[in-house]
Amino acid sequence: MGLIGRSEETSRLHDLIDAVREGGAALLLRGEPGIGKTALLAEAAAVARASGLRVLNTVGVESEAHLPYGGLHQLLWPVRDRFGVLPARQREALRAALGLTDATAPEGYLVALAVLNLLAEVAEACPVLILVEDAHWLDPSTADVLAFLGRRLESEPILLLASVRTGIPARLDEAELPDMVIPPLSAKDAAALLDATAADLPGAVRRRLLAEAAGNPLALIELAAAVDGTDGAAILTSPWLPLTARLESAFMQRFAALPAATRAVLEVAAINDSPDLAETLTAADALTGLPVTVADLRPAVDARLIGPDESRLTFHHPLVRSAIHHLANADRRRDAHRALAGVLADQPDRRTWHLAAASERPDEDIATALEAVAVRAQRRGSGATVVAALEQAARMSPDPDQRADRLLRAADGAVELGRPEIVGRLLDEAAKLDLSGQRRARLVWIRAAFDDGLRDRATDATALADLAQSVAADGDTDLAVRILWSAALRCFWTEPGMAARDRIVDVAERLPLDPLDARLLAILGYAAPIARGAVVIERSERLLAQAVLDPQAVRLVGSVAVLVGTFDVAIAQSAASLAGLRDQGRLQLLARALAAQSWAAAQLADLAVALPAAEEAGRLAGETGQPFLRGLILATQAKIAALRGHFDQARELAAEAEKLGTPVSARNVLATAQHARALAALGEGDYPQALARLLRMHDMTDPSHQLALSCHTVADIADAASRSERPGDAAGVLAQMEAAAKTTTSPSLHDGLRLARALLAGQDEAEGLFHAALAADLTRRPFMRARTELAYGEWLRRQRRATDSRQHLRAARDTFDALGTSPWGERARGELRAAGERSSERQAATSDILTAQEFQIAQMAAEGLTNREIGKRLYISHRTVGAHLAKIYAKLGTTSRVQLHTALE
Numbered sequence: 001m002g003l004i005g006r007s008e009e010t011s012r013l014h015d016l017i018d019a020v021r022e023g024g025a026a027l028l029l030r031g032e033p034g035i036g037k038t039a040l041l042a043e044a045a046a047v048a049r050a051s052g053l054r055v056l057n058t059v060g061v062e063s064e065a066h067l068p069y070g071g072l073h074q075l076l077w078p079v080r081d082r083f084g085v086l087p088a089r090q091r092e093a094l095r096a097a098l099g100l101t102d103a104t105a106p107e108g109y110l111v112a113l114a115v116l117n118l119l120a121e122v123a124e125a126c127p128v129l130i131l132v133e134d135a136h137w138l139d140p141s142t143a144d145v146l147a148f149l150g151r152r153l154e155s156e157p158i159l160l161l162a163s164v165r166t167g168i169p170a171r172l173d174e175a176e177l178p179d180m181v182i183p184p185l186s187a188k189d190a191a192a193l194l195d196a197t198a199a200d201l202p203g204a205v206r207r208r209l210l211a212e213a214a215g216n217p218l219a220l221i222e223l224a225a226a227v228d229g230t231d232g233a234a235i236l237t238s239p240w241l242p243l244t245a246r247l248e249s250a251f252m253q254r255f256a257a258l259p260a261a262t263r264a265v266l267e268v269a270a271i272n273d274s275p276d277l278a279e280t281l282t283a284a285d286a287l288t289g290l291p292v293t294v295a296d297l298r299p300a301v302d303a304r305l306i307g308p309d310e311s312r313l314t315f316h317h318p319l320v321r322s323a324i325h326h327l328a329n330a331d332r333r334r335d336a337h338r339a340l341a342g343v344l345a346d347q348p349d350r351r352t353w354h355l356a357a358a359s360e361r362p363d364e365d366i367a368t369a370l371e372a373v374a375v376r377a378q379r380r381g382s383g384a385t386v387v388a389a390l391e392q393a394a395r396m397s398p399d400p401d402q403r404a405d406r407l408l409r410a411a412d413g414a415v416e417l418g419r420p421e422i423v424g425r426l427l428d429e430a431a432k433l434d435l436s437g438q439r440r441a442r443l444v445w446i447r448a449a450f451d452d453g454l455r456d457r458a459t460d461a462t463a464l465a466d467l468a469q470s471v472a473a474d475g476d477t478d479l480a481v482r483i484l485w486s487a488a489l490r491c492f493w494t495e496p497g498m499a500a501r502d503r504i505v506d507v508a509e510r511l512p513l514d515p516l517d518a519r520l521l522a523i524l525g526y527a528a529p530i531a532r533g534a535v536v537i538e539r540s541e542r543l544l545a546q547a548v549l550d551p552q553a554v555r556l557v558g559s560v561a562v563l564v565g566t567f568d569v570a571i572a573q574s575a576a577s578l579a580g581l582r583d584q585g586r587l588q589l590l591a592r593a594l595a596a597q598s599w600a601a602a603q604l605a606d607l608a609v610a611l612p613a614a615e616e617a618g619r620l621a622g623e624t625g626q627p628f629l630r631g632l633i634l635a636t637q638a639k640i641a642a643l644r645g646h647f648d649q650a651r652e653l654a655a656e657a658e659k660l661g662t663p664v665s666a667r668n669v670l671a672t673a674q675h676a677r678a679l680a681a682l683g684e685g686d687y688p689q690a691l692a693r694l695l696r697m698h699d700m701t702d703p704s705h706q707l708a709l710s711c712h713t714v715a716d717i718a719d720a721a722s723r724s725e726r727p728g729d730a731a732g733v734l735a736q737m738e739a740a741a742k743t744t745t746s747p748s749l750h751d752g753l754r755l756a757r758a759l760l761a762g763q764d765e766a767e768g769l770f771h772a773a774l775a776a777d778l779t780r781r782p783f784m785r786a787r788t789e790l791a792y793g794e795w796l797r798r799q800r801r802a803t804d805s806r807q808h809l810r811a812a813r814d815t816f817d818a819l820g821t822s823p824w825g826e827r828a829r830g831e832l833r834a835a836g837e838r839s840s841e842r843q844a845a846t847s848d849i850l851t852a853q854e855f856q857i858a859q860m861a862a863e864g865l866t867n868r869e870i871g872k873r874l875y876i877s878h879r880t881v882g883a884h885l886a887k888i889y890a891k892l893g894t895t896s897r898v899q900l901h902t903a904l905e
Helices: 006-018 039-050 070-085 088-097 109-123 140-150 172-175 187-195 202-212 217-227 233-237 244-256 260-272 277-288 294-302 318-327 330-342 348-360 364-379 383-393 401-419 420-431 437-453 461-473 478-491 498-510 518-527 532-545 551-564 565-585 587-603 606-623 627-644 647-664 667-684 687-696 707-724 727-741 747-760 763-775 782-798 802-819 822-834 852-862 865-873 877-893 897-904
Strands: 024-029 054-059 128-133 158-165 178-182
Touching: 006 024, 006 039, 024 039, 039 054, 039 128, 039 140, 039 158, 039 478, 054 070, 054 109, 054 532, 070 088, 070 109, 070 128, 088 109, 109 128, 109 140, 109 158, 128 140, 140 158, 140 383, 140 763, 158 172, 158 244, 172 420, 172 478, 172 802, 187 202, 187 217, 187 565, 217 244, 233 461, 233 802, 244 260, 244 318, 260 277, 260 294, 260 318, 260 330, 277 294, 277 330, 277 401, 294 364, 330 348, 348 364, 348 383, 364 383, 364 401, 364 478, 383 401, 383 420, 401 420, 401 437, 420 437, 437 461, 437 478, 461 478, 461 498, 461 551, 461 897, 478 498, 478 518, 478 667, 498 518, 518 532, 532 551, 551 587, 551 707, 565 587, 565 865, 587 606, 587 627, 606 627, 606 852, 627 647, 627 822, 647 667, 667 687, 667 707, 687 707, 687 727, 707 727, 707 747, 707 782, 747 782, 782 802, 782 822, 802 822, 852 865, 852 877, 865 877
Parallel strands: 024 158, 024 178, 054 128, 128 158
Antiparallel strands: none
């Protein structure tokens, strides 16, 4: 007989299982306790096995949530013999995460990629069903891996089904996976279930049970069992209780009726972080002082509180565990923890957690042991366990200074996890202590560091610079640099004013750092992109001439290059950092490197780089919890859309970016979105609107003003002003930019000014200025050269020199066509027609035919990368790459990588 009242839900699960060979999926089963999530998962497992699927499962247990990758260990243990199919780095990452080696685990995303590829390999033989029960109680490391996996199953024969309880936050919720809410049974189905399980109830009792259960299947079954064999008077006369409390009360009554030895075993099991039966029995021996055997469990099995498994002790329902846990008093729970600690001598981490739970007062030995737990968790790549262990160590610390240090270290770790609520709680606790100046400084900096300071305006950039100077004076240069970097980032996201910028530079230049230190260059460029632009550009060249650099250092050089206007350096160095960041699994930094690369490439109209980089950056920013970075990427994608002539899309993306950036006044987001709107207006020929938007970017009182980014709009302003016949409106801004150009060697600024001078010059001076602009080396900036050719061709035609204009207009048209900047190409075509020459229609580019991700995969395949190599780079499986390539070949009419290479050319 099928599940009563669940035909719709089981039908959906059956459909997913039937379709898994064509493509995978993920689904969260969401509902209140007892609503039937476990029964539906069991039904799915039975159908899957009958259909030839391999079923792997794991269960989240509240008491195990501090064990790093505990749920993943349970899930993958049956396929541990297949680890050898993984690339060496992924294999070692997975083994380290699962504690199978003593190696240091890398970033969690590399572990997640290893799991994806492992399961994809297992699914080659037969499709795989992954069942996750009580996912809300999974350890965070496992939950993050499953979230990563759930987003990437579309092309895999893998189905992920996970149950989560309504009302309990689950990390899987953050993955925004599809879900299915399990509703209460209808009145008809509830009555049918009650009749099937307890047919002989008196009418009054039956009616009360149906009312109390409110369509909850577990309540119908368990509350009926509670009155079975009685006259039902208790349930008719007892006061109303919330359903969960009613169920726990029913379980408590059954528990209280058990023999003492049986109760002792269940009390230990309720706080144990392992279902190992032998372990629990041994600890129960110690708790009672009497021998306890498997036979003592029979009454609990008969009472349907635990399952009949003779090797693992599993509760019939999580509410049974919580009922037993709540029934025991604090002293009894501490005794049970102490008994468990006594049998875990060979498992130091678990032993330490139980000793901490057993302690009534602070204990430095336990606190030190918890710090060791944190070190081992760090090695396994479980940041959440690091934070939890340090927080518990702080609570166990008798010494206030030690307590403060541990709280601050835990808060710093929580920043890395992207958990503002944990950061706030830990810092509030630390703030209550009598902190030294150094510790107070760390607290202020940690609070200010979250989300690059956008959420916390209490500590401004000047205060952070002062703090960095104080910390440096105490001898901690590394911490001073980190604090000063936070201050410099404020100058990118917000506008702290010139005094604050100067203060940051002054402190930075006094630090005992190598002048070529990438961190120092980044701080100088972010804080003073004009005043220190020449210094940053010159030192970056010297730094890059040295030996191979760390990916993070290269990323910083690429990032700061955007602000100082060396976009070719930004693209090249951001690209150079990608491989190392991918290999290390540092996806947060990878998203930032890709964002810098895409912004710079969009500014140069290098769409072959900008399109795929922005697409991947946006996806990773969403996955790694960086909403304001995602806003910047959306604005960058709006610029790309405007350059391609997709004006409606540009405005939609700009509006979406502004929704993220406006509440926190993220100036780089708003500036980029404003620039995208201006480019769209230029492309549509609405020059007054373009000019108005661009001038806003140079108004320091406007939210879209960003000191560095506004310097890269000079050519656009001059273009809009000349076409609007309002050159005077731009005169003030251009004068400011001319003054800035005397300080910085920014190629972007100087390129823009050369074109601006020619566009806005008088008739006698213009031609010489156009020649000067074209004489500059624009080899690596073809879009700027094409714009200069276009402007010069337009000027020549207006001077009635049509023949002279054509060569420049042709050159501009051909470059714009090659770049895919169709509005400018059409403008050049229009000018050529006016000069007496017709142009053929522009052919669709590959980037017009493929999606951004398809374009990226096509580029990699054309370079000769295998599907596995592409998958490793993009954190998707090789099978997913193959599915994308099939679509790419079909769209382009190609059948091989060689043909793909030709098509892309």
